[in-house]
Amino acid sequence: MEDDKPSVAYFCMEYGLAEEMKIYAGGLGILAGDILKTAKEQDWPMIGIGILWRQGYTKQVINEKGRPVDTYPRNDYMYDYLKDTGIKVHVRIKNEEIACRVWRLEKYNNAPLYLLDTNLEENSNKWITGQLYGWFEEERIAQEIVLGIGGVKALRKLDFEPDIYHFNEGHAVLAGTELIKEKTKSGLSFEEAYSQTREEIVFTTHTPVEKGNEEHSMRVMKYMGAFNGISEEEMERIGGNPFNMTAAGLRLSKAANGVSQIHKETARGMWEHVDDRPSIQGITNGIHRDTWVDSEITGAEGKEEIWKRHTELQRALIDYVKDRTGVSLDQNKLIIGFARRAAPYKRANLIFSNKEKISPHLESGDIQLVFSGKAHPLDDTGKGIITELVDKSEEYPESVVFLEDYGIEIARFLTRGVDVWLNNPRRPKEASGTSGMKAAMNGVLNLSVLDGWWPEACRHGKNGWQFGDGYEGEDQDEHDRQALYEVLLEEVLPTYYDNKEQWKRMMLESVASTYHEFSAKGMLEKYYEKLYKPT
Numbered sequence: 001m002e003d004d005k006p007s008v009a010y011f012c013m014e015y016g017l018a019e020e021m022k023i024y025a026g027g028l029g030i031l032a033g034d035i036l037k038t039a040k041e042q043d044w045p046m047i048g049i050g051i052l053w054r055q056g057y058t059k060q061v062i063n064e065k066g067r068p069v070d071t072y073p074r075n076d077y078m079y080d081y082l083k084d085t086g087i088k089v090h091v092r093i094k095n096e097e098i099a100c101r102v103w104r105l106e107k108y109n110n111a112p113l114y115l116l117d118t119n120l121e122e123n124s125n126k127w128i129t130g131q132l133y134g135w136f137e138e139e140r141i142a143q144e145i146v147l148g149i150g151g152v153k154a155l156r157k158l159d160f161e162p163d164i165y166h167f168n169e170g171h172a173v174l175a176g177t178e179l180i181k182e183k184t185k186s187g188l189s190f191e192e193a194y195s196q197t198r199e200e201i202v203f204t205t206h207t208p209v210e211k212g213n214e215e216h217s218m219r220v221m222k223y224m225g226a227f228n229g230i231s232e233e234e235m236e237r238i239g240g241n242p243f244n245m246t247a248a249g250l251r252l253s254k255a256a257n258g259v260s261q262i263h264k265e266t267a268r269g270m271w272e273h274v275d276d277r278p279s280i281q282g283i284t285n286g287i288h289r290d291t292w293v294d295s296e297i298t299g300a301e302g303k304e305e306i307w308k309r310h311t312e313l314q315r316a317l318i319d320y321v322k323d324r325t326g327v328s329l330d331q332n333k334l335i336i337g338f339a340r341r342a343a344p345y346k347r348a349n350l351i352f353s354n355k356e357k358i359s360p361h362l363e364s365g366d367i368q369l370v371f372s373g374k375a376h377p378l379d380d381t382g383k384g385i386i387t388e389l390v391d392k393s394e395e396y397p398e399s400v401v402f403l404e405d406y407g408i409e410i411a412r413f414l415t416r417g418v419d420v421w422l423n424n425p426r427r428p429k430e431a432s433g434t435s436g437m438k439a440a441m442n443g444v445l446n447l448s449v450l451d452g453w454w455p456e457a458c459r460h461g462k463n464g465w466q467f468g469d470g471y472e473g474e475d476q477d478e479h480d481r482q483a484l485y486e487v488l489l490e491e492v493l494p495t496y497y498d499n500k501e502q503w504k505r506m507m508l509e510s511v512a513s514t515y516h517e518f519s520a521k522g523m524l525e526k527y528y529e530k531l532y533k534p535t
């Protein structure tokens with residue numbers, strides 16, 4: 001271990017380490033998993049704190065009417081390889097003691113991950129750590145008490161003395177109350193404890209959508225026991241009233257970051273009204289290459305080598321799609337991938353929005369589309385979007401495919417095996433977008449609006465394409481629709497079908513221009529340099 005590196009306890013609600021380990025929902029967890037793998041690889045002193053979800057996030061399948069349906073198989077049988085640390089901690093929830101067992105997970109070449117679990121005989125409520133992002137406000141607060149307050153208590157018993165507590169998103173901010181409480185117990189005033197605690201915490205914000213930033217009423221927080229011995233007035237100073245988890249994360253930290261350069265600007269605007277907070281820096285996400293990137297692609301010495309390997313990876317995707325859906329995609333025709341959370345701002349259906357333009361290409365099959373994604377279980381609009389995509393796959397059965405239950409496995413196949421990775425969120429709502437990095441490093445060309453990470457990497461026509469020129473007017477949908485068709489039909493298609501040599505050059509350039517810049521190792525080095533460094 002390098003002794004000049006501060007030790008870090010990384011807190012996150014979810015960790016995406018492997019498909020089988022169902023304790024993640026999406027991008028936030030994937031980032032956390034990639035960080036722990038990178039810390040392990042570099043032998044940097046970091047551990048993760050999280051929750052052992054019994055059911056995890058929804059396993060979302062499509063019913064015969066084309067509607068997404070949420071199912072929650074228990075995943076307990078998967079957990080044989082967890083190690084019981086023998087440690088138990090207690091938190092108070094609704095005036096009741098809840099015991100949390102602490103498990104240790106190290107199976108995936110990751111820095112040690114400690115997972116809290118309330119599924120114990122002695123607990124009246126065993127299901128607090130049941131569903132990730134499931135249920136309603138009270139359950140969420142209870143889960144956050146376990147993660148934050150239970151997490152700090154677990155660290156004490158584990159004898160891990162972190163220099164830095166890193167909260168990845170607002171879910172962990174109640175850890176701040178425990179850090180303050182420890183200090184007031186040993187005789188400090190609230191004021192002193194608060195200011196010392198702020199020297200230990202750093203915070204990453206991810207959500208440029210107002211609604212996605214969690215807020216709770218003081219009344220419910222208090223009733224749940226989330227104040228943790230801190231007065232209402234003091235809690236209000238930290239998180240405002242209602243208590244905003246992101247505002248609290250900012251006010252509790254000495255340093256904070258957004259996850260791309262453009263997101264830094266958005267986040268600064270969003271949280272300008274929060275007084276007494278650190279300046280939000282921009283540290284662009286990165287990906288763990290060994291997890292996501294094919295080493296034969298990145299090692300390819302020239303156009304023919306990269307193309308040959310690409311056709312192999314594409315074959316694997318085509319077989320996978322055939323297996324899951326019965327559809328046989330044509331390897332000699334362009335395959336476009338699009339996989340993300342089904343939120344309206346991602347505009348999954350943008351490519352279908354001018355039927356006259358797109359329909360001939362889907363009928364002839366010279367454009368093939370593979371979609372995947374989940375909607376949040378309580379999001380009916382998102383479920384409507386998925387149904388629309390499923391309908392399109394029925395309208396164009398040969399050339400449009402929807403893969404149900406998006407997760408790590410599908411993401412790995414898609415970001416290696418398609419030709420083009422399409423991304424068209426309404427600007428500026430995409431915080432970073434690491435799936436595009438996975439694609440880029442696998443020689444899959446990005447076709448994306450200038451949002452999230454892409455403005456930092458895009459060289460139009462050289463390593464991928466942008467469309468829409470970063471336009472943000474009221475008619476952004478119409479503007480981007482036209483721009484998408486223009487670039488897709490006048491640049492992407494002709495390059496693919498008529499200029500394969502240029503296509504292969506672009507693949508090489510896509511890999512070369514992203515390989516170092518967007519690795520999780522580079523990101524983590526910036527964390528150490530800009531967030532974790534002693535002040």
Ligand SMILES: *Cc1c(COP(=O)(O)O)cnc(C)c1O
Nearest residue numbers: 026027340407408411433434435
């Ligand atoms: C990489 C990944 C994400 C994040 O990708 P975005 O570009 O932010 O949508 C989400 N889910 C899975 C399963 C992933 O592998």
